[in-house]
Structure formats: structure tokens, C-alpha cells
């Protein structure tokens with residue numbers, strides 16, 4: 001049994017008060033909080049060995065290079081990649097998807113080809129594919145939601161065909177927490193000769209993830225959602241694919257040699273990392289990974305499932321609250337989207353803030369999904385390793401209080 005209370009003590013921000021009340025942070029799907037270990041890694045880098053990497057021969061540059069490349073090795077281990085050559089640092093998950101679209105999509109998708117995504121993709125795994133389809137005359141095809149809020153896998157079997165060139169899906173919905181069966185979709189993609197991209201922005205921080213088990217060709221995620229600083233994303237790609245893809249950006253660091261006549265590009269992974277990278281934040285991301293590895297991702301998942309079961313149990317008893325997506329917590333991550341009948345989710349967000357509770361309200365960068373659900377937006381509570389059942393009790397009490405206030409306002 002992990003001591004989750006002790007975990008909380010590593011997060012100084014959780015001692016903050018909002019509107020005079022202890023902060024209850026339930027906006028983890030947007031970004032996570034950072035433990036002292038990560039904050040100190042940033043401070044230590046700038047105080048003791050701030051320098052540029054790869055090309056310096058002095059001690060500090062060597063230290064920084066070792067720490068930067070060490071983070072890459074840890075990330076490779078974290079997602080079970082065969083080699084650190086398959087780990088490219090980007091600014092965020094969005095940039096990682098754009099690299100795949102630019103460097104793989106533009107060279108492999110033609111008129112008449114199909115790109116399969118789901119109805120619950122974040123704009124980051126939607127808009128780049130939509131633009132590519134428009135530019136190339138290809139077709140974007142959607143796997144819809146089934147009645148139970150889960151993905152419709154029977155529909156997936158019908159839609160993924162030999163016209164499909166790539167299946168690009170989220171590992172977990174950032175709106176409803178729906179966990180996607182990657183093995184199933186990956187094998188459907190590969191059976192039809194298509195590539196398989198997983199948007200792990202929500203999945204990788206919360207679920208044990210093995211790229212070799214899911215056999216995905218690409219996986220993208222953002223470190224700021226998993227205890228790391230902002231400004232670091234990862235593109236994982238199978239080495240044989242990345243080897244064939246041209247760089248997206250050209251300039252320093254991504255070269256092997258340059259003459260007036262010709263440039264030859266660097267080997268993996270550096271050919272995709274042009275210019276000075278985000279050294280400090282990558283190093284601190286390595287520390288975030290150490291933190292999660294020490295907790296164990298099976299334990300992280302078990303803790304969040306425990307919180308989600310508790311929250312769903314309480315929330316499903318509130319008659320005026322509608323919860324979107326699967327109602328069975330076992331099929332979800334720790335993300336609950338809901339609406340209070342007749343109330344704008346922004347009003348719900350504001351009222352909860354008065355109780356010190358941070359949730360998110362709006363379309364969550366999933367406008368097509370909002371249309372499918374028939375709403376303008378939702379209120380969303382999302383959990384992480386430092387949240388407790390007591391916080392969830394307080395949150396549900398605040399929802400009940402909010403209901404009374406909103407009823408009063410609605411009656412006037």
C-alpha cells in the first residue's frame with residue numbers, strides 16, 4: 001500500500017488557500033502540479049550547471065548533456081521503447097502530432113486515402129489530420145461512441161479497411177475519461193496495412209503504457225500533465241519509421257555535416273531536434289519520470305480508480321447532475337465530465353472556485369465531441385496521485401450546495 005498522504009507533502013502548491021479555503025485541485029487533465037523534486041531539479045540546473053548541450057567540452061556542458069540524455073533514457077524505459085533513439089523531445093503533444101503529419105503524413109497520404117480518428121479526439125489530434133485530409137483530398141473517418149459511452153468497436157471493425165492509411169486515436173478521452181482498447185485498434189490498423197498513432201496526452205500520465213505491447217507506430221504525450229514542467233513533449237516513433245521521415249525543422253543540431261553545397265542530417269533522435277532544446281525542463285522531466293517510476297504506474301492507476309469509483313458512486317446519486325461517457329468507473333480514467341441541468345458549466349466552475357475547488361469548464365478543446373454530446377460544454381473534475389477521497393467528499397458537498405444556490409438564482 002502506498003502512502004498517498006505522504007505523496008501530497010511533496011507538492012507545496014497544495015498548501016495554498018483559494019478564497020480563504022484549502023485548495024482542492026481537480027484540474028489535472030489540463031495540467032498536473034509539480035513535486036518539490038521537479039522544482040528543485042530546475043533550480044539546481046540553473047544554479048549549478050546551466051550550459052548548452054552536445055557541443056561543449058567543458059564540465060558543465062558535459063553534465064547538462066548527461067542529464068538531458070539521461071531523461072531520454074528514462075522516458076524510453078517508462079513507455080517500454082526498444083531504444084532511446086525512438087524518443088524525440090518536442091514542446092508538447094500537439095507539436096509531436098504535427099511532426100508526424102508533416103514528416104510522415106505529407107509523404108504517405110494521397111487523394112482517396114482514409115485517416116481514421118474517433119469522435120472524442122482533442123483538437124490536437126483532430127485539426128492537423130483535418131488539414132492534411134483537406135490538402136491531400138483524403139477522407140477523415142470517425143469511429144463514433146456506442147450507447148454506453150464507450151467507443152463503438154464494431155464500427156471500428158467496419159471503418160478500418162485497406163483504404164485506411166493511419167488510425168490516430170486517444171489513449172484516454174480528456175473529456176469523459178474513456179479508456180481506449182489500443183491492442184484492438186492497433187491490430188485492426190496493422191491487419192489493414194495502416195499505421196497506428198496513439199495520443200497519450202491523457203493516458204501516459206495515468207496508465208501503465210507499453211509501446212511494445214500496444215505495438216503503436218507513434219505515441220505522443222506532454223510532460224506537464226505528468227508532474228513535469230511545461231514546454232516538454234515526446235514523440236515516440238518506431239525507429240524504422242523515424243529513419244525514413246525527413247526532419248520537420250532545419251538548422252543547428254539536426255545536422256551531421258554542412259558544406260556550401262549540401263547538408264546531411266544527423267542520426268536519430270537528434271535529426272528531429274533542431275536548435276537549442278528546452279534543456280532545463282527536459283532534465284526536470286526526467287525527475288518527474290523517476291517520481292512516477294518510484295510510485296509504480298500500476299499503483300497510480302489503482303489509486304485513481306479508487307478515487308473515480310468513490311466519486312462516481314456519490315455523483316450518480318445526485319439527480320440533477322448528468323455525467324457523460326461510460327458510467328462504469330472500470331472503463332474510465334480519473335476524469336468526470338458533468339452538467340447540472342439548465343446551468344452553464346462556467347457558472348458551476350465559478351461557484352466551486354468559491355469553495356477553493358479548481359475544476360475546468362468549457363469544450364475542453366473537443367468541439368466536435370461537444371456537438372456529438374449535444375452540449376456547449378461540460379464541467380470537468382479530474383484526479384491525480386495527490387487527490388484524496390476526503391477532497392472528493394468535499395467536492396460533492398460543494399456540488400450539492402451549488403445546486404441550492406443555482407436553483408435560487410434560476411428561480412429569481
Ligand SMILES: Cc1ncc(COP(=O)(O)O)c(C=O)c1O
Nearest residue numbers: 092093094122124174201202222
Ligand atoms: C487528449 C489530449 N491530446 C492532446 C492534448 C494536447 O496537449 P498539449 O497542449 O500539451 O500539446 C491534450 C491536452 O489537454 C489532451 O488532453
